[in-house]
Amino acid sequence: MSSLLLKNGRIIDPASHRDEIGDLLVIDGLIADPATLPPAEISTLDCTGLLIAPGLIDCHVHLREPGQSAKETIASGTRAAAAGGFTSVVAMPNTSPTVDSPSVVSWIREKAATEGVINVFVAGAITKGIAGEELAPVGAMKQAGIVALTDDGHCIQNAEVMRRALEYARMFGLVVMDHCQDYNVVGKGVMHEGRVSIELGLPGWPALGEELIVQRNALLADLCQAPIHCQHLSSGGSVRILREARKRGIPLTGEVCPHHIALTDESLRGFDTNFKMNPPLRTARDIDTLIEGIADGTITILASDHAPHCQYEKEVEFDQAPFGILGLETEFGLFHDILVHQKKAIDLPRLIALLTIEPARLLGLDRGTLAVGAPADITLLDPSLVWTVDKEKSASRSRNTPFHGKTLTGRAVCTIVAGHTVWKL
């Protein structure tokens, strides 16, 4: 059985406010009481200088199966996740076919159980075909095992449909996660609307297009008393709306991705499509406000929006290229480097919380903690390790990252799922 003794590491478990140097005992795939007599055939790992954290959780990942396995598969996507320190991911439903029926949910869960190296949780579509019109069978998908609802990649424009979706979601205890984009305002926008978009002659995607939907979601979450999670927030204005709503007790949460605090629209001057994502890279002022929101607790979730695309799809004219970049393997390094190492906006325990217990609570997962009896999903992290991103070494099937060659401080060095080591640097 999977029994393991992790020795002399800095154990950080934000769920129990634990932060101390010590040993962590794993017996039969579960976190064990340290007073238990360990079994005779136990393997020991020296963790001196390392952090022992709950396995990281990413609630926004595109694994691309079924239907787009040239970009990524459940096997390759979960290997990339493990190499980034993640023990659990939530797979987005904009696959082909879309995850809008219990049979597709079961198909992914069965494939993940045999081919995935980490835990894969499934988000179901809110509407059939992610078309924003007719609700998908929420109850049947919940029975099949979904942990959340989202039309990610798309956004329900009709507020009445969104309201009905929230009422159903609340009945089944599911959070609705929303890709906030007003289609009329955004139009054919491909980059942040501002000085740079005008200079480059590219159609703009204004911050207003996101903020309008965040504001609508605040009103709907309040009216229905049902939680809405706003995915990948890019605009400072969204943070201010979210802060105000949360102050009033509205069940609204928000998430930030690494690229939105690492890069601005200035990076698009080279027309490199690896800098094209949705929502787009914005300005230095937006970055400051996003980081403020992370520091003051307005933003409670960090995620990657890992979005693999084939090279031939990205090697086209800028406005023709698909939106999205790889994220899983650079996520912890970027967040740690920017938020803890450079800006000192948050401390290590808070960073770990934003990547573990916070998403676990949002989705109601029995993960994200090192409490006795919890599944032994553990990530060993080296916060002082300086490393350089090399896209050729990625476990993903795709290579679309803007961070190739970037040097970062902090990295996962070992990923353990249910007591088994699934990846080691």
Ligand SMILES: [Zn+2]
């Ligand atoms: Zn999205």
